[in-house]
Amino acid sequence: MWKNSRAGGLPLRPGSTRRNPLMRRSDRIENLLTLAVIVLAFAMLPLAIFAGAKTAASQEVLAEQQTSEFRTVTATTLADSTGVTMSSDVAPSGVDTAPAKWTWGDQTRRADITVDPATPAGTEEQIWVDGEGNLTTQPMSASAARVAGVIAGLFTWFVVMMIAMSGFLITRASLNHARDAQWDRDLRQFLDSTTRH
Known part of the structure; x- marks a missing residue:
């Protein structure tokens, strides 16, 4: 049976709605x-x-790889910490750094490390170094x-x-x-x- 879906009761054939003349x-x-x-x-x-x-x-x-190669060493700050402003897209943020030295084998390495505010010279800090003894970040976690x-x-x-x-x-x-x-x-x-x- 065809359904009367239009005014006047005209029959509408099945599938005829697939071809809309206005489309x-x-x-x-x-x-x-x-x-x-x-x-x-x-x-x-x-x-x-x-x-x-x-x-x-x-x-x-x-x-x-980083977990197996990176390790922590003790670095000693050579001067008082100073604040450094780092700009970002959100807002400027400040970190404190200080020059420090540490021993790697028979060599002495130096670099600026991140420390707590108002860290005095001579403070010992634990830092991460890579397989060559250079300053690096903490190994990535799983x-x-x-x-x-x-x-x-x-x-x-x-x-x-x-x-x-x-x-x-x-x-x-x-x-x-x-x-x-x-x-x-x-x-x-x-x-x-x-x-x-």
Whole structure:
């Protein structure tokens, strides 16, 4: 049985709604692009997970390497600490540093190290050095490696989707311009036809 879905009880054949006479080619293109963006968003999830897993694995290897190579030594400050202002995008922040020296084998190394405010000269501080005895940062932890993987996966998905959405919005703006121009042409043609009668 066909359902009477229009005024006047005219029968509507099954599947006839698939071809809307008011839907133009630009409308169909926009619908296809919308579907493509949605499909891409879901299709990018496995790729983002893969990228995050690869990044986490590489960072975990780096963390293990740093943990095995880096070690702590005792450094002695050579002067009182001084404040240094470091600019950032959020707000300027201050840290205190002091020149210090430490022994590595039969050599003496020197560098500015981060210390607490008002640290006097002659204070002993524990610092991290690499395999050659040079000043470095604390080794990366396993949890930090996993966080880096999560960030990499999210960043991959976000960048691809931003590019896709930018292309979609540019294309839709072009389609809207074409639709407006077509409506103007149709309206002028209609007005011209009515004035002739």
